[in-house]
Amino acid sequence: MEILMSLVIGALLASAVYLMLSKSLLRIIIGTGLLSHGAHLLIITMGGLKRGAAPLLGEEAAAYVDPLPQALILTAIVISFGVTAFFLVLAYRAYQELGTDNMDEMRGNEAND
C-alpha cells in the first residue's frame, strides 16, 4: 500500500509542479493546492499505514494507528488553508488592480527598478 501511495504522491507533486510552471495565476494556486494534498498524504504514508483502530481510546482495540502524524497533518491543513485563502484574495485583488492574470505580464518592468 505504501508503494502505491508513494506513486500517487509522486503523481500529485508532478502535476502540482506542472501547474505551478504555467502562466495563469489561478492555475498556480491550483498547483499549490495539489502540492499540499501531496504533502499531507506523504506525512500519513510515512507514518505507516498499518491497520489498527482509529486513535480513540474508546475503541479499546489492541493496536491503534499512529496519532502523531495525524496531529501534524491537522496543523498543516489549517495552515495551508490560511495561506491558500490569503493567496486567493491576493489573486482576486491583483485581477482588480492590474487587469491581468497572466504571470508573464506581471513581471516588474525595468522603469520601476
Place this chain on the structure above:
Amino acid sequence: MSLLHLAIFSPFLMAMLVPFFYKGLRSIHTGWFVLVLPILLFTYFLGFLPITRNNQAVEKSFDWIPSLGISFTAYVDGLGLLFALLITGIGALVVLYSIFYLSKEKESLHNFYVYLLLFMGAMLGVVLSDNLITLYMFWELTSISSFLLIAYWYDRERSRYGALKSMLLTVFGGLSMLGGILLLSLMGDTFSVRELISQAGELNEHPLFLFAMILVLLGAFTKSAQFPFYIWLPDAMEAPTPVSAYLHSATMVKAGIYLVARLSPIFAFSGYWFWIVGAVGIFTLFWGSLNAVKQTDLKGILAFSTVSQLGLIMSLLGVGAAALHFDALDDNIYTAATIAAVFHLINHATFKGSLFMVVGVVDHETGTRDIRKLGGLLGFMPVTFTIAVIGAFSMAGLPPFNGFLSKEMFFTGMIQLLELNIFNLQTWGLLFPILAWVGSVFTFIYSMMIVFKTFSGKYQPEKLDKKPHEAPVGMLISPMILAALVVVFGLFPNLLSYSLIQPAAAAIIPSLVGPGEKLSVHISHWHGFSTELLMTIGVVALGALMYVTLSKWIKLYTVFPGKVSLNNLYDTSLYAAERGAYSMTKSYMNGFIRTYLVYIFVFFIGILGFTMWTENAFTFNQNNLAPIGVYEIVLVVIITAGIITILMAKSRLTSIIALGAVGYTVSLFFVIFRAPDLALTQLVIETVSVALFLLCFFHLPQLSRHEERMGFKLGNVLVSLGVGAMVTLMAISAHSNKMFDSISSYYVANTYEKAAGKNMVNVILVDFRGFDTLFEISVLAIAGLGIFGMIKLRLSKKGEEADEN
C-alpha cells in the same frame, strides 16, 4: 592608556574639535588652530631620540579585544620614530602651507582639516603599532582619509575618478594584506610583530609562508604605488597640492615601504623576498622615470617621479635583505643597502615635499601647471626658483645636495649585487645596475624639465590666466625649511647618521646587531674615484645631452599607442567587470517567476538525484507493507482521474471542480486510514477552498476570460516528472529504512492517564503539543487580518475612485 597613546589619538580628538573652531571663529583661518598639534607632537617625538639612539625601544600597551589577542601596543623604535618624525614634521609644514594655499572664504576648510587630521592620526597609528590587527585598522583608515582628501573638490569629475581608483586599488591591497596577516598569525599564533620576528626561523619553513609573504607584499605594493599598481598615484594628483605633498609624496605612499621594512626580519631570510621586492622596486624605478619625462603637467611629472623614487627605496630594501645571508662576513657590505634605503627615505621626503609646494606656488600664482604654457618665470619668482633648483638637483642626484649622497649609496648597493652568488644572480644580476643607471638618467632629465621648462625660456603671458608674481611669504616658509634641510643634510649628513639612520636600519635588520652594538654608519662626500662616481658623471653627461635634444626624441613616446597602457587595462577591465556582472545578472534574473521556479525545481531534482546516486541511497524493501484493499484501489483511480482532469481541462471551472474532487478523495483516504478528525477537517476546508476558488474565477477580468487550453511545454513536463519521480523514490526509500520505532506508544499509554482525554489526536493538539496549535491559530488570525486589509485598504488613486463608486 599612556601619554604615547594619547599622542597617537590626539589627531582624532583634534579632528572632532575642528568644526567648532570653523563655525565659532570664522575670522581666523582654521589651519592656525590645527597647526599647534603637529608641532607639539613633533617635539614630543623628538624626546624619544636619546632612547632609540641606543637601539632601545619604548613599549606601551592596552587591551582592546584581549580574548582575540588584539591589543593596542604602541612601540617606538628607530624605524617607528623616523616615520613618526616625518609624519608630524612634514605634517606641520603642510598645515602651515595650506593656511596660505586654501582660501578662507571659498573653501570648506573644516572638511579639509578633519580629513587631514584623520589621516595624520591613522598614519601615526600605522607606524607605531606592534599589533598587526591594529596596524591593519589604521592602514585602512589611511586609505579612507586619502580617498576623502583626493575627492576634496568633489564637484570635479576627475577628482571623483581619481579617488575611486585609489580607493579600489589600495583597499584591494589592504584586504590582501589582511589575508597575509591572518596567515602569519595562524603560523605564529600571535599578532605581535616582535613575537613573530622571534620565531622567524620556524615561520620560514612553514608551507603557508610564501602565501603570507605575497599577500602582505600586495598590500605594500599597492599602497606604495609599485609596478603595476602605481596607476592610482598620477590620478590622485587631483587633490589639493598640500595633500599631494603630504600624502602622495612624503607619508602615505611610504606606508608600504614601512611595512616592507618592518616585516623584513620575518620574511627576508627567504630568497623570494629578495627577488620580489628587489625586482619590483628596480623595475618601478625604471618605469616611473621613463614615464615621468613624457608628462606635461608638473604634478604629473612629480607623481611619476614619486613612483620612481619609491621603487628606488623598495629595491634597496630588497637588496638589503641579502645582508642576512652573509652575516658571517666581518664587514657586511650589504647592510649598506638598508642604510641607503633609510637615508633616501628621509631625503625623498624633504626634496619631494618642497617640490610639490613649489608646484603649488606656481599653480597658485599663474593659474596653470602645464609646462607648455609656463616659462620665463625666473624674473618673477626668484625665491621659488631657488627652492625648485635645490629640490630638483637633489632629486637628480647632484652634489652638494642630499640626493647625491643617497644616489651614490644606491649605486653602491646595486654594484655590490654583482658580487652576490646566491639566488641565481649570476645570470640576471647585471640587470639591476643597468636598470638603476638608465632610471637615473631619466630622473636627471625630468628633474631638469621641472626647473628649466618652468622658470627659464620664453615668458608666454598670453597663455596665463594671471599676471605672475612672487608668492606670499607664508606660502614660501614651508618649502624654504624643506630646501634648507636638503642642503643641511647634503653638507652634514652625519647629523642624521647616528641619531636617525642607524636606529632605523638596526630595526630593519635586527639579527645583525648584537646587544650594545651599533651599525657603522658613516656617510662621506668623497670616497675616491669609485665606480659610483663614474656612474654619476655618466648620468649627468648623458642626461644633459638628452635634455638638450629632448624635442627630437620625445616623439618616440608616441610610438607606443595610448591604448597599450595599464590605465587603459584598468579602465577596460573595470568596465568589462561591470558589463559582465550586469549581463550575467540580466541573463538569469529575467523577471519571469516561471524561470525562477524552474531553477528551484531543477536544483531540487539535481541535488537529490546526485545524493541518491553517489551515496547509493535508494533501497527497496517489501517488508512491513500494509495490504492493498479494493477501496484503496478505487480511491487511487479516482484521484488519478482528478489529476488528469485538472491537467487536461480546457476551462478553469473544470479544473477547480476537479481540484475539489481530489480534495474530497483525500478526505476519503483519511477515512480509510483511520483518521476521523482529519477527514472532517479536510471535508470542511476543501468546501471553503473551492468556494474561494470559484469567487476568484467569477471575478476574472473581462479581457482574459477566454477559455484557454494550457500551453504544452516539454521542459515543464520534464521538470515536473522529475520532481514527482524524485519524491516517489525518496518516499519508497525512506519507508524501506525504518530506523527505530515511533514514540507514539507514549501518547497511546498516557492520553487518558495523564491528560484525561480519549481522542488521542485532539489531546496531542491541545495538551501534549499545544504550542503548535497556539501558533496555528495565530497563522489563521494573521491570514484573516491580511485578507481584510487587502480588501479594505486602497491607497492608490484607482482604489479611491473605486471606493467612491
